[in-house]
Amino acid sequence: MNRSKLFSAVSLAAASAMLLAACGAATPAPTAVPPTVAPAATAVPATAAPKPTDVPKPTVAPTAAPAAFVGDKLAAPDCNYGGSMKAIEAVDATTVKFTLCAPDPAFPQKITGSSFNILSKDDIAKTGGDAKKIGENPVGTGPYILKEWKHGDSLTFTANPNWWGGAVANKQLVIRWSKEAAQALLELQSGNADNITKVATEDFDTVAKDKNLKLIPVEGLNIFYVGFNVNTPPFDNEMVRQAFAMAIDRAKIVKDYYPEGSTVANGFIPPSFKPGPSPDIKWYDYNADKAKQMLVDAKFDFNQEIPLSYRQVVRVYLPSVDKVAQEIQAQFKKIGVKIKLTPKESGTFIKSSTEGKEPFHLLGWGADYPDATNFIDYHFGAEHKQFGKAFPDILEQIKVGATNSDVAVRQAAYDKINTMLKQHVPVIPVANGYSAQAFRADVTNPIANPVSSTDFWMIKGAKDTFVSVQSGEPISLDCADETDGETFQACDQIFEKLLGFKPGTVELKPLLATAYKANADASEWTFTLRPNVKFSNGAAFTANDVVASFARQWDASNPAHKGDTATFDYWASYFGGFLNAKK
Amino acid sequence: MVQFILRRLFLLIFVAVGILILTFAMTRAIPGDPCTAMLGEKATPQTCKLFLERFGLNDNIVVQFVKYAGNLLQGNLGTSIKDSRDVTDILAERLPMTFELTVFSMAFASVFGVALGVISAVKRNSAADVGAMIFANLGVSMPIFWLGLLLAYIFALTLRGTPFQLPPSARITAGTDLPSLLKVWGMEDAAGLKRFIVLMLSNSVLFSSLVQGKLDVFVDTLRHLILPAITVGTIPMAIIARMTRGAMLDALTQDYIRVARAKGLAEFTVIMKHAFRNALVPIITVIGLQFGGLLSGAVLTETTFSLPGIGTKLVDAIFSRDYPVVQAFVVVIAFVFVLVNLFVDLSYAYLNPRIRAQ
Secondary structure (H helix, E strand, O other), rough: HHHHHHHHHHHHHHHHHHHHHHHHOOOOOOOOOOOOOOOOOOOOEEOOOOOHHOOOOOOOOOOOOOOOOOOOEEOOOOOOEEEEEEEEEEEOOOOOEEEEEEOOOOOHHHOOOOHOOOOOHHHHHHHHOOOOHHHHHOOOOOOEEEEEOOOOOOEEEOOOOOOOOOOOOEEEEEEOOOOOHHHHHHHHHOOOOOOEOOHHHHHHHHHHOOEEEEEEOOOOOEEEEEEEEEOOOOOOOOHHHHHHHOOOOOHHHHHHHHHOOEEEEEOOOOOOOOOOOOOOOOOOOHHHHHHHHHHOOOOOOOOEEEEEHHHHHHEOOOHHHHHHHHHHHHHHHHOOEEEEEEEHHHHHHHHHHHHHOOOEEEEEEOOOOOOOHHHHHHOOOOOOOOOOOOOOHHHHHHHHOHHHHHHHHHHHHHHHHHHHHHHOOOOOEEEEEEEEEEOOOOOOOOOOOOOOOHHHHOOOOOOOEEHHHHEOOOOOOOOHHHEEEEEEEEHHHOOOOOOOOOOOOOOOOEEOOOEEEEEOOOOEEEEEOOOOOOOOOOOOOOOHHHHHHHHEEEEEEOOOOOOOOOOOOOHHHHOOOOOOOOO | HHHHHHHHHHHHHHHHHHHHHHHHHHHHOOHHHHHHHOOOOOOHHHHHHHHHHHHHOOOOHHHHHHHHHHHHHHOOOOOOOOOOOOOOOOHHHHHHHHHHHHHHHHHHHHHHHHHHHHHHHHHHOOHHHHHHHHHHHHHHHHHHHHHHHHHHHHHHHHOOOOOOOOOOOOOOOOOOOOOOOOOOOOOOOHHHHHHHHHHHHHHHHHHHHHHHOOHHHHHHHHHHHHHHHHHHHHHHHHHHHHHHHHHHHHHHHHHHHHHHHHOOOOOOHHHHHHHHHHHHHHHHHHHHHHHHHHHOHHHHHHHHHHOOOOOHHHHHHOOOOOOHHHHHHHHHHHHHHHHHHHHHHHHHHOOHHHHHHH
16 A cells, blocks of 8 residues: 555544544533422433434534533422532533632632642542542542552652643651650651641740741631630629630730740631621720729629630630639639639530530630631521520621621621620630641752641652651541541642632632632632642543532532541531432 | 471460460450440340340350350451450451551651660760660650640641641641552452451551552551651660660670770770670560560550541440450450560570570
8 A cells, every 4th residue: 555545544534533522522502590390319410311303414513522421419398408509510621619608708708718728529439438448549630649558657749740830849748646746846847748738836946046947936816715605604794704805814825825926816807807806896805904893893603613614625716725714723823713724525525515505614725717707607696505595796797797708798797796795795806826847958949737637749859759757647638528627738739719818818719720719698609610620630621520519518319428537627617508308 | 406396386375275265255354334334324234135145245244255265276366346346356447557657657766765775874964874774764654645745736736837747647738539449459358367468568658558559658658657656656665775775895804805996996895886786685685576566566556646547446345345346356456475485485595606506
């Protein structure tokens, strides 16, 4: 066969192939999507399947047409099932729309959590949504891929060649863990690690003074508070609660028992949230004399001994729990109030305080997402019993703050709430505790994030392998069904969310979504997805992956509604009940 | 002898039942709510309800025990609630680390403890005796976590850059490439006992690195074991030294020693062949008990050095109320302890012909 005959044959074959391909590729008819469809076991296509009559004439297409995108959709029949999600729909390959049962201005912040990482639809189907199987060979769009998980010892990651963000700073990332802060610090000091993600309060100074190390403080998106049950005497008297608020020298507590950077709380919402805190509304100043006088006026019984309950668990918001409890006890003694310290087992304490059985207690809260709703709605909403009866005036403003997308309107509502909290004093906000990460001094671009995982992809160590030591082993690599930060840290190297945070801040930044918009009342959120993103296995990322990742959590009848414990805590916490859940 | 072994093995059945009941009851008696312990403080009541239902923790405790015992009789240790992984896999990952650490620390404790004890007894009331006993008492009194951190500080920081520098933690250097033997031997689909054994061998980093011809990894692993082994071995070493001294002093005053010396035997032969051999029974008892104790998890040392052994996992499981893991680990530890004791009893017969004759 000579060259021209060969060329003709190849051309003929190519033309035939194109023709056949064109015949096979059907363009779906633009079918109207009903507002809701019956909940199905799996996400259902939003558009109708192509009909045989839709086949275009073969002569039209000179080249093979790309396969048409069929978007998935999952919708609740109504909003009476107990949750706040109404529908999730892949409008097209790069657009996904969430419809909520009620307005939610914090929706973008909520889905920045690692529980809302996007997995590949195919991988979800392949693994059946089983966290263990997902973790064996995790397929994500993030900067790293898992090389090996030596259970009990370490996780090793290598660069994801398909990552849309380009090259990562280190060839290899190793995450190890140590429960002992002193031991982790030794690892860093000896050069066996490049980073430790938690520095003990007592080690802040050591790290700061070591020229081989760098201390990176992390803003405290948390609150430590003294709580009351306002139904229980003597705390059913507002004046007593106000007096107690004045009796605590919060500045002394922060100065003596918190690491550098920590601040005296001016309200219940962390200072950097927008909207939320009200800098002009000052909390009660420490005034022991006035506090005592108010208690006398309120006919407070100074002979009674008041139990102060707490759990002996160290948290960023309360790094020295026993010492702080003793300090508070000593401060009350100065005005003649007898406090009996009552430490309790953590689980028991959380349960009883949540049920409103701890009249006077110490507790705190760390942000799940940086919005005031995460602090105010949870603690002072109608269903929360920790502080006793709910206050109708606060409830009214909570509704305004949580159902409006206008920042100014929301801020006005939170200003009122902050004033009311000062008036009613169901809690005494005490401190916003800082934490810190530490790096070797030779690490370039060391950054620590206040609410999201560390962006290791942009932090360059002195060697090819960057070693980070955190305080615990991840539970799995499927974060949809997990709640702890150590697990999130590992997941977030492999998977990405629609939105993330700018390094070191709580300011939203695009990740898998490049843009998003809400309707007027913030009950419908539409996200435009980043084009040309691939998963680590080479598969293209589309809106259907987003739908599948959310649908497996939302729909209890979805075969992939499995995860680790199948509780999907964050979904339940943010969006209420599950679709098709067993009654 | 055979009858003795059979009788001991028969008694093991009752010990096993006792251990199972006790372990089960004790894990359920740990205060606190398993849901909050496992899912965190922010778990909602609805979530907790789902969680408890899914893992059968809402069932009557008797029903839970019957299910557990039934699974155990079929060789099923269960699935970790926290990790969703087979408990047998977790055991196979954790046991080799603890075993390696125990063997090395006991080797250190036995060699140095016996040597110190013998020297101390032979040179009774000398400076060497006093020095050795002060050292032994210090060893017994020193808190393990403090000693571990101190050793790590000295060898990782103070001696940094010298040939004596040692890693302060971990099992091997981060990022070291040592594939699993399941993969190397093409047995990734293996199941049951075969998988358990290969996993155990694979997780014995010393064994695995040798089999794969990775001498550098083997040496690296040994270097990582030195500080933990010394830390774990210090207290047993001190106990062995004191016990050896006492047993040797007792033996050295016996008539047969006087006879041996009168026969004109070399002092070394008198001490090692006549005195030491007769002093061995109590020493072996102590070594056996210490070995069993160490196998039960050098919890503090494993935590101090971030070692993936059974001690760290057990503590983690207790804190997170991961009942299947706690139960399985405690049962295995108890069995190992009982078996080590059996082995010690048998060794008496070997060492002392009078016991053998009885």
